[in-house]
Amino acid sequence: GAGVSQTPSNKVTEKGKYVELRCDPISGHTALYWYRQSLGQGPEFLIYFQGTGAADDSGLPNDRFFAVRPEGSVSTLKIQRTERGDSAVYLCASSFNTDGEQYFGPGTRLTVT
């Protein structure tokens, strides 16, 4: 596709449930980033992939959060036992290489009730 796409655009789930958020990066981009943006704040770094491997996962808040990128393209952010504090917009970005400009997707708005 022409840009980074994310699905679903909106997700409402109950506290304690498991959710998966998907990111399709720009074709050919080797680097992929996940960010979380709370209302009225700037995005916060979660995890960065170079190819299939997570090169930096220091931003993941706890072990309920996990992300994969098995084939070096599409990535899935997984959140177990969701809590109301997980409610936010989850942004994905990709770049051609490690130092390249990051292009952002529209985000997935997660609401935990």
Add this chain to the structure above:
Amino acid sequence: KNQVEQSPQSLIILEGKNCTLQCNYTVSPFSNLRWYKQDTGRGPVSLTIMTFSENTKSNGRYTATLDADTKQSSLHITASQLSDSASYICVVSAKSGAAGNKLTFGGGTRVLVKP
């Protein structure tokens, strides 16, 4: 801890007027500084990018400045238009070697342009 602070948090301006947004950062080692525009419900879109040696960069009616000594940047919007209503986010990149270009985001300035 790497931080990026922006001011003001929000502002309202009349269409056609100019405005300036401020950004202070304490990111090290510095790689580059970007200003992003984020429309409601959309992902951020890059407006300008500046490295250590650049002190000004323009993109149409947007002009960014960088003072690497004082670690300050500004974004000037000239002759504002209704479509300029958005959040403007200052983003500083730290060199992190093999771990990629880790970005530190400011909280953004929400600009509302009124007719």
